[in-house]
Structures are given as structure tokens and as C-alpha cells.
Amino acid sequence: MRRAHWVVLMALLGATWASFAFLSLDLGQLASLEALGQMWRYVAAFFPPDLSRPYLARVGVGTLETLAISATGTALAAVLGLLLAVPAAGRFGPLPRAAARLLLNFLRSIPELVWAALMVIAAGPFAGTLALAWHTAGVIGRLFAETLENAPQEPAQALQLTGGRAPLAFLYGTMPNVVPQLVAYSLYRWEINIRMAAILGVVGAGGLGQLLYVSLSLFQQPQALTVIIAMLLLVALVDGASAWLRQRLAG
Amino acid sequence: MRMRDPAALPRAALTIFVLLLLVPAFSLTEFNPGVLFEARSRETMGKFIASFFPLATSPEFLRLVMRSTLETLAIATAGMAIALVLACPLAVVVARSLSISRIGPGPGYLAGRILRVPARFLLMFFRSVPEIVWALLFVRAVGLGPAAGVLAIGVAYGGMLGKVYSEILESNDTRPTTALLETGSGRIEAFFYGTWPVVLPELVSYSVYRWECAVRASVIMGFVGAGGLGQQMELSMRMLNGGEVSTILIVFLLLVVLADALSALLRKVTA
Numbered sequence: 001m002r003r004a005h006w007v008v009l010m011a012l013l014g015a016t017w018a019s020f021a022f023l024s025l026d027l028g029q030l031a032s033l034e035a036l037g038q039m040w041r042y043v044a045a046f047f048p049p050d051l052s053r054p055y056l057a058r059v060g061v062g063t064l065e066t067l068a069i070s071a072t073g074t075a076l077a078a079v080l081g082l083l084l085a086v087p088a089a090g091r092f093g094p095l096p097r098a099a100a101r102l103l104l105n106f107l108r109s110i111p112e113l114v115w116a117a118l119m120v121i122a123a124g125p126f127a128g129t130l131a132l133a134w135h136t137a138g139v140i141g142r143l144f145a146e147t148l149e150n151a152p153q154e155p156a157q158a159l160q161l162t163g164g165r166a167p168l169a170f171l172y173g174t175m176p177n178v179v180p181q182l183v184a185y186s187l188y189r190w191e192i193n194i195r196m197a198a199i200l201g202v203v204g205a206g207g208l209g210q211l212l213y214v215s216l217s218l219f220q221q222p223q224a225l226t227v228i229i230a231m232l233l234l235v236a237l238v239d240g241a242s243a244w245l246r247q248r249l250a251g
Numbered sequence: 252m253r254m255r256d257p258a259a260l261p262r263a264a265l266t267i268f269v270l271l272l273l274v275p276a277f278s279l280t281e282f283n284p285g286v287l288f289e290a291r292s293r294e295t296m297g298k299f300i301a302s303f304f305p306l307a308t309s310p311e312f313l314r315l316v317m318r319s320t321l322e323t324l325a326i327a328t329a330g331m332a333i334a335l336v337l338a339c340p341l342a343v344v345v346a347r348s349l350s351i352s353r354i355g356p357g358p359g360y361l362a363g364r365i366l367r368v369p370a371r372f373l374l375m376f377f378r379s380v381p382e383i384v385w386a387l388l389f390v391r392a393v394g395l396g397p398a399a400g401v402l403a404i405g406v407a408y409g410g411m412l413g414k415v416y417s418e419i420l421e422s423n424d425t426r427p428t429t430a431l432l433e434t435g436s437g438r439i440e441a442f443f444y445g446t447w448p449v450v451l452p453e454l455v456s457y458s459v460y461r462w463e464c465a466v467r468a469s470v471i472m473g474f475v476g477a478g479g480l481g482q483q484m485e486l487s488m489r490m491l492n493g494g495e496v497s498t499i500l501i502v503f504l505l506l507v508v509l510a511d512a513l514s515a516l517l518r519k520v521t522a
Contacts, residue, residue, distance in 0.1 A: 004520050016332045023397045023478075023515035030398065042392045068279035075273055109504055113383070113471045117488055118496075122287070124281040199381045203474050206280070214382065214477075215392055216384075232379055 040220075051220040059211065064205035066234065069125050070197040073132030074190040080137040082182070083164045085144030091170075104145070109137030112196050116205040125206030132193050132200070141184050144178075151177045153213060194238050198231045208234070302493030312495060316377035316483065316502055323506065326397050326472075327465035330404025334465075335410030335433035335458070337377070342416035344370045348425045348446065349438050397478030404465050404472075414459055416513025423450045428487075456518045463514040470503055480506070 020027070029035060086092075087101035110118075116131035156173030157205025160166065164173075208231050215223040258263075275283075286292055343349065352362055385403035393399050428445035432438070473481020478502060487495035 007518055008517065015302065015328055019328040020330070022321060022325045023329060023401065025329060025398055025401060030393070030402075035393075039392055062489050065279050068276035070421060071276045072282060110500070110509070111467065111471055113474060114484075114500075114503075117474055122283075129280045129282065148336060170489070195381075199383050202387060214386065216387060222476050228380065228384065229380070231384070235379065 015195075040199055046221040046225040047061055047224040050220070050228065053225055054227060056195055059208070060175060062208045062211045062227070063234060065125050066197045066201075067194065068203075069128045069132065069200070070190060070193040071171070073197065074130045074136055074193050076129065076139050076187060077136035078131035078182070078186045080133065081140035081144050084137065084141040085148055086147035086170075089148035090147075100141075101145070101211040104138050104141045106138070107134050108142065112136075113203055116200050116203045119205070122241050123218050124210070125205065127207030128197060128207060131205060132197060136189050136193060140185060144182060147178050148174065148186075163184065174205060191238055191242050194234055198234060218248060255420040266436045276388070284483040299491060299493050303497040305494060306498045306501070307494035308490070309500065312498070316480070316499060319483040319499075320502055320506060322397055322480075323466065323469050323473070326400040326477070326479050327404065327462060329401045330408060330469065331465055332463075332491065333405025334408035334412050336417055337405060338412035341370050341374055341409075341413040341419060343442075345374065345413065346420035346422050348428055349432075374410045374413040375407050378414060380407070380412075381408035382468050383472055383475060384510050385476040387475045389475045391493070395476040395478075395482075398400075400469050400472045400477030400479060403477060404469060408461060408465060412426075412461060413457065416454060419450050419453050419457070420446060423453065423521055452521065455521045459514045459517045459521075463510045466510040467507060470506070 028151055066178075084100050084104055087096040088104055090097040112131050112135045115134045116128055118129035119130050122130055153174075155177065156169040159169040159173045197207050199209045201207040201211065202213050204213070205208065208227055212224055212227040212231075215221075215227060288298070318456075344366055372378070382403055385407050386399055389399035389402045391521045393402065423446075426445075427449060428441050431440040431445045469479050470481045470484075473479040473483070474485050476482060476485075480499060484496060484503075487499060
């Protein structure tokens, strides 16, 4: 090991010790028999999960709501992202380009959950949809802008040189080249957003997360476990479906 | 001469089809952009946004934000320490590169197989429950405050680190380890002389990257009461104090940039 390694190692150990001290966390107390027993009773209260018909129906609605939030949020983000990507790709000159990029960076650097907490006037699933839309628009817009910048210019130029107007040249010269990529990006973000929509409700934005939050607040642990199982199933299904589709499309 | 677009009809049909698919989604999400433009909500929103400026810069509040920022960093660091304690043994158990029975008949074949299954399952369980759900559960179990955040990061990141560590142990050059094991060295020696030097840089750089993610995660977990900057922001949001919210948002963005820079520096030093 070099000397730099030792310095880094010592600094890390020091930082870890300082963190525990700063939070006045006592690991011994957290791992004491009494605390472990309490934790065990808490965990045991979750079993068995609530599988009664009416609750399963509510979880089903929550799952549909989660899917709907992710789909609408992603669709809105795709539209907004495309609208911002055109100026961000420099189609209207350098000043709008810089402004659009700044806006995209801002949208992107605030996480979905923070956006959801900031949506004060909309409540429930609509707040979740908007939160997903803002963050995803930032991500997608940037990717779209890069795609537009890298797209071949010749087809649009040819159209303009033969007398086509600029918007039509963009629609018929540039768009056909980039649409497959835009669709692929949007679908990929949709996949990520399903996972995010499942937990956004924890800050009050509808879907499965809200059910979980409510049941935990009412100390209905069996119902909470049902929701957690539904979340895990949903994510596993989405993962499986996307892997299957990818294999299909690639092969 | 005006030309008609020959592909117009199929394109319009496809667009309408997708929109029709979205219609039930619109109703399920209570999609109502009108809400954004109603006079009353526009007033609320306008007031809220207007209250973002000027930033809250009173010395007491800044001191509070400073404390929460340090708390967030401490939660991320302490959480990572717990995650490492969970992940390292599980990763070594799950990884097959140190198995002696792999290279020939030997003791421990059955034990290895039996031990590996629950270890794998545990890692999968830890990482598939999202970190904010862990935070919510731990807030209920140990109460509001940073301890819940530390435990949530410890468990969720323990699962992630364990999986990635075991993959790193298996995917790097395993020939030195295998050579040592084949010439009769014990597993501990084989690990420290054969595996460790090969995998160290990758382990360190991945762990540092995860620490950076933990900083972001610990801010967000604060929203459900797990301490740090997020909890402070939640409080300010509840009181609709825009000035405080915008100060915290700026501190959050700075913190992310700073963690990013620090992690890049650490990775460069240790690479």
C-alpha cells in the first residue's frame, strides 16, 4: 500500500467514527437484547400479510394507479422534453440554447421525491404525475437534445434547399431519423418511472406508496406487508418483461 | 404545389391509439391541469413561489441548516459503515471464486451450497425493498431521527454492495486465487494474496460511488422523518416557508456537487 492509501484509510476511519459520535448513535444499545426483542416483535406484527378480498382489491387499484402515474408522467415528460430539446439543441441560436439547457439541468438535478414534496397545490396521484414529469423531462430533454445534435443534417438541408419551410424540413427531414431513439429512451425511462411511482406515494403522491404510508401510520402492519409484496412483484414483473422484450427486439 | 404526406393517416391513427391508451390513465391519476390555472391555486402557487425569494439567511436558520447538512453526511457515512459490515461477509459467502470444492472434490461442497442460498436470498431481499421504504419502516421501529436513516442505508446498501462485491470477486482475474488454492494454500491466504490485490481498486471505487449515492438518499429519506436535510426541508414545506425551502434546495444542490467532487477525488487517489 502506498502512503496515500494509508492517509485515505485513516481519514475514512476517522470520518466514520466522527459520524457515529456526531449522531450520538450507540451501536451497543441498538443491538442490545431489549432493542432486538422489540425489533423482533415489530417484525412479527407484519405476519401474516392481509390477503382479504377487499384489501387485495384496494392494492390492485393502487397498482393500476402506480402504472397510470408512471405512464402519464413519462408521456408528459416526453412532450415537454422534446419541446425543450429543440432550443437546447441550438436550433434557435445560442441564447435560447443556454437558457433551455439551464432549465433542463435544473429540472434534472431535483430528485422526483423532492419534486413530489414541492407540489403543494396538486395532491394525490396528480402530484406524483407532475413530479415524475418535471424530473423526467429534464433527463429526457437532455438526451433528446444530444440526439438532435448528433442527427444527420443533410435530409433537412436538402428539403430546405428545395424550398421546404424550416418547421416542415425539421418534421420530415430530421424527425424520422431520431424518432426511434426518442421512443426507445422514453420507454426506458418509463420502466424506471414505474419503480419510482411505486414509492413516490410515501410523500403523499398516490399509488402503492401512499397505501403503504397510510397502513403504517394506522399501525396496520399486515396490510403494509401486502403492499410491500405488491411493490416487489410489480418491480419483478417489470424487470422480467423488459428483459424479455429487449431479448426479443435484439434477437 | 402542395404535397400530401402519404404517411399521415397511419401516423395519426397511431397517435390517437396511444392517446386512447392513456385516457384511463388520465382518469386514474386524477389528471387535471385545470387545477394549476384556477384562480385560487394560482394565487397559492404564486405566493409560494414568490416566498422562495429572498432566501432565508438568518444566522439561526443557517446554523440549523449547517447542522442538518452535517447530519446528512454523517448518516450517509455511518450507514455505509453498517452496509460494509453486512455486505463483506455475505459477499465472500456468495462468491464462488474462493470455493475449494469448485476446483475438485473437497470438503464443504454441501455446506457451501446450503449456506449460499440463504445468503443470496438475504442480499436480494435487502436490496429489492426500496431505501425509502426501509426508512419508513425503521422510523416506525426506532423512532424519528437519524438512527432510522442510518439503519435504512445500512440495510438497503448492504444488499446492493454485497451483490456487487460478490460479482467483482467472481469477475476479476481469479487465476492467482485458483493457483494458490490448487497448490494447497488455505482460503484466507488465497484471499489476501490472490484476490485482494486484484479486486481492491474496483471495490474501493464502487464503494466511494455508493457513498455519493448514500448522501443523496439520506436527504430524501429525511422526508419520512429519518433526520438530516430532508427532515428540515419537510418542516419548512409544511409551514409553506418558501425562503427556507429555497435555501435548503440550494444547499442540497451544493452538497450533491460537493459529494460528487469528493468521490471523484477519492477514486483518483486510490486508483
